[in-house]
Amino acid sequence: MPDVTKTDVKTGAVDPVGGAPAAVTPAESKSEKTRSLWGDAWADLRRSWIFIISSVLIFFLLLITFFPGWFTSADPILGDLSKHYLQKPKLGDVGSADWLGYDQQGRSVYARVIYGTRASIAVGFGTTVLVTLVGSLVGMISGYFGGIVDSILSRLTDVFFGIPFLLGTMVVLNSFPERTAWIVIGALGFFGWTQISRVMRGAVITTKQSDYVQAAKALGASTPRIMFRHILPNTLAPVIVVATISLGVYIAAEATLSYLGLGLSGVSWGNDISGGGNSIRVAKWIMLYPSIMLSITVLAFIMLGEAVRNALDPKMR
Secondary structure: OOOOEEEOOOOOOEEEOOOOOOOOOHHHOOOOOOOOHHHHHHHHHHOOHHHHHHHHHHHHHHHHHHOHHHOOOOOOOOOOOOOOOOOOOOOOOOOOOOOOOEOOOOOEHHHHHHHHHHHHHHHHHHHHHHHHHHHHHHHHHHHHHOHHHHHHHHHHHHHHHHOOHHHHHHHHHOOOOOOOHHHHHHHHHHHHOHHHHHHHHHHHHHHOOOHHHHHHHHOOOOHHHHHHHHHHHHOHHHHHHHHHHHHHHHHHHHHHHHHOOOOOOOOOHHHHHHHHHHHOOOOOHHHHHHHHHHHHHHHHHHHHHHHHHHHHOHHHO
């Protein structure tokens, strides 16, 4: 009498009754999903100590930006002349108005450092968004259409690229008696879009030769659909890297303009550094602590940009 067999319901393997369970072949196991460029980049970023440190610093800076009242109850504008700036900071009173001392007008240095974070971060992010949008649009149009359109936009980019960034911004800001954050963002963005435009143009010229773009054209896809659905997602990586690094540069540029008296009219690290320079010998803390915060902020964003570049650049793997 032949052996009785049974079929495994899950695997479909046939094995004798009472025998060992049928072995599952590797083809029957669940295959691992293939990760995209962004998935590989995120996996690399999670293992990067530069990314972790910079992310923690930036998260802390964003908390200060959106919730300054959590860190101090002192008024950064109200001055009390009874609080003499020659009195040394009370470093033991962490978080108090006396912690980092007072400036020449009796204003808390700690409160001004906290509220100055909001101004610098707002200008940095606003300028980065503006130059990324303008530069990406100009570079995409120039790289995709080519010909006379590319020639005109490329020469326009060269003209703006030839103007010294800080000098041109100073000329524009000097024409405004009162400089708000929006005016400073507009002036910085007016001269800062050229680098991203060049990066986007080169990426688009390379991407538009791809097979999937040619297939989309053959199927009759419209130009806006090809540009924003097929080309843009595959050219964002280098733009994101440049924009992340540039964010720290724009924060430093805003502080430089404020130091020269052409930046923000309100609370700003650059204004405090400039005002503290006259008293550096007798009250160095007026200039010291805003300078430390500015350095930490710029370093955090540059480190983040470096980590993102290493994760997105295949040559760095």
